[in-house]
Amino acid sequence: MFQGEYTNNMDEKGRVNIPASFRDVLQKSYNETSIIVARDPQNMCLRAYPQREWRRLLAKIGARPSNDRIVQAFKRTVISSAQEYAPDKQGRVLIPQSLRSYAGISKSAVFAGSVDTFEIWDATAWDEQLTASLALLQNQDLDF
Amino acid sequence: MFQGEYTNNMDEKGRVNIPASFRDVLQKSYNETSIIVARDPQNMCLRAYPQREWRRLLAKIGARPSNDRIVQAFKRTVISSAQEYAPDKQGRVLIPQSLRSYAGISKSAVFAGSVDTFEIWDATAWDEQLTASLALLQNQDLDF
DNA sequence: GCGCATAGTGGGTAAAGGTGGGTAATTGCG
DNA sequence: CGCAATTACCCACCTTTACCCACTATGCGC
Numbered sequence: 001m002f003q004g005e006y007t008n009n010m011d012e013k014g015r016v017n018i019p020a021s022f023r024d025v026l027q028k029s030y031n032e033t034s035i036i037v038a039r040d041p042q043n044m045c046l047r048a049y050p051q052r053e054w055r056r057l058l059a060k061i062g063a064r065p066s067n068d069r070i071v072q073a074f075k076r077t078v079i080s081s082a083q084e085y086a087p088d089k090q091g092r093v094l095i096p097q098s099l100r101s102y103a104g105i106s107k108s109a110v111f112a113g114s115v116d117t118f119e120i121w122d123a124t125a126w127d128e129q130l131t132a133s134l135a136l137l138q139n140q141d142l143d144f
Numbered sequence: 145m146f147q148g149e150y151t152n153n154m155d156e157k158g159r160v161n162i163p164a165s166f167r168d169v170l171q172k173s174y175n176e177t178s179i180i181v182a183r184d185p186q187n188m189c190l191r192a193y194p195q196r197e198w199r200r201l202l203a204k205i206g207a208r209p210s211n212d213r214i215v216q217a218f219k220r221t222v223i224s225s226a227q228e229y230a231p232d233k234q235g236r237v238l239i240p241q242s243l244r245s246y247a248g249i250s251k252s253a254v255f256a257g258s259v260d261t262f263e264i265w266d267a268t269a270w271d272e273q274l275t276a277s278l279a280l281l282q283n284q285d286l287d288f
Numbered sequence: 289g290c291g292c293a294t295a296g297t298g299g300g301t302a303a304a305g306g307t308g309g310g311t312a313a314t315t316g317c318g
Numbered sequence: 319c320g321c322a323a324t325t326a327c328c329c330a331c332c333t334t335t336a337c338c339c340a341c342t343a344t345g346c347g348c
Contacts (some may be wrong), residue, residue, distance in 0.1 A: 004227035008306070013325085017306055075260055088327065090306075112224035119224075133217035137185040140214055144204040152296070157335085161296055232337065234296075 001025065002113035007106055007123060014100060015092040016109050018048075022118055023091055026050055037095070037120070038082035039102055041074065043129065046095070046103050048118040053116050054082070095120075145169065146257035151267060153251055158244060159236040160253050162192075166262055167235055168284035170194055181239065181264070183246055185218065190247050190264040192240070196259065197260050199227070239264075 006019040018035070026032050030050040040047040049057065061079075064071045081102075085093040095105070108123035121129070150163035162179070167173070170176050173194075180198040184191040193201065205223070206214045225246075229237040239249070252267035 003223060005224050005240075007242070007326070011308065013309090015307095020305055090328090092306090104242060113226075114224060120278070121159070132218045134185055136213065136217045137225060139223065142218070143212075144201055144218075153296065157299090159297095164295055233339090236296090238335070 001029070001115050003115070004113050006111045008109055008111065009096070010100075010105060012110050013094065014097070015088075015094050016105075017089055017090065017122075018093045019111050020091065021047075022111065022113070023087065034084050034086040035093070036084050037093070037097065037099065038078050038084050040079065041077045041117070044103055044121075047114075047117050048120060049117050051084075054078055060066040086122055145173070145259050146262040147258050150255045151201050152253055152255065154239070154244075154249060154253050157238065158241070158266075159232075159238050161234065161236045162255075163255050164235065166255065166257070167231065173263075178228050178230040179237070180226050180228050181237070181243065182222050183243065184263065185221045187263070188247055188269055189266075190243055191258075194266060195228075195263050199283070201242055 002022055002025055004019075004021060006021075008017045008019065010016045023033075026035065030052055032052070033049055034051075036049040036051065036054040037046055037130055038049070047077060058079075061074065066072075083096070087093050101126060103120060103122055105120070105122040110120070110121040110123050110126040112119045112121065146169055148163075148165060148167070152161045152163065154160045167177075176194050178195070180193040180195060181190055182193070185240060186194055197238055202223075205215060205218065210216075225243060226273065227240070231237050247266055248269055249264070249266040252256070253269040254265040254267050255261045256265065256270070
């Protein structure tokens with residue numbers, strides 16, 4: 001499973017290195033090499049899926065009535081942006097301009113494991129959302 | 145079980161020695177050698193879990209609705225930061241920069257046993273929270 | 289008090305992970 | 319159909335991490 005947090009730099013060509021440990025998980029747990037990258041509709045970040053997980057998501061969508069407004073919106077934002085990327089020999093992928101600007105990634109990118117997918121954030125956006133999340137949890141009664 | 149308080153120094157490479165007694169507990173009570181280290185969302189410290197305890201935590205999270213805001217925040221802060229570390233031959237682990245800065249650990253680190261997990265604090269932060277905790281207990285009616 | 293065992297610290301070296309950049313192939317557009 | 323811009327692929331470098339060895343400090347038993 002994808003876990004841990006890594007920071008890698010995007011170069012001038014728009015390439016970023018996928019953390020080696022994530023590539024390992026992809027290889028060993030899924031026996032795949034390429035990933036599907038799409039917008040995350042609820043956060044200003046991108047989400048990367050192994051093919052198997054992506055298919056599971058598609059199946060879930062497919063099970064819903066296709067005239068549902070939420071489903072339509074989801075298709076428009078997420079499905080439309082999704083694309084498969086194969087890392088190059090150095091383990092990097094080229095993130096297209098549209099996705100880059102959606103997530104606001106300029107240079108420093110954070111990869112955050114999220115069990116069966118992982119998120120890609122701009123470093124400063126990540127920090128902000130991290131402090132926000134921490135503040136939310138601060139006064140909570142967590143029983144776990 | 146993990147108990148007691150130990151202070152060890154982090155070297156320039158970011159490595160700290162896990163107290164031998166904690167490694168013993170890990171070995172004898174859990175039959176494991178590596179630990180999962182993650183942020184503690186409610187304190188400015190890190191928390192180390194034996195795999196078994198970590199799995200228990202994941203199961204608890206998994207049992208909750210995944211669209212719950214608290215659960216999401218928890219995943220972001222804790223799960224994303226979690227990583228497994230195997231101590232080297234000397235019993236040390238390398239704490240990554242992001243976790244180090246979260247806990248504010250510069251040099252001196254305090255390891256505090258907490259039954260089935262243990263906490264890792266910056267020494268001065270530990271002192272502060274210790275006095276705060278003592279002050280809190282001062283006027284309480286403790287029946288234990 | 290001395291010596292041994294164990295815990296903790298410092299540092300060198302080889303491998304792996306990550307970064308920068310050049311050139312060939314491809315795409316898209318006039 | 320040709321040119322410019324983008325993308326794919328490859329090579330080489332640098333930084334970080336993993337692994338190993340040796341040393342120091344501390345505590346315990348004799």
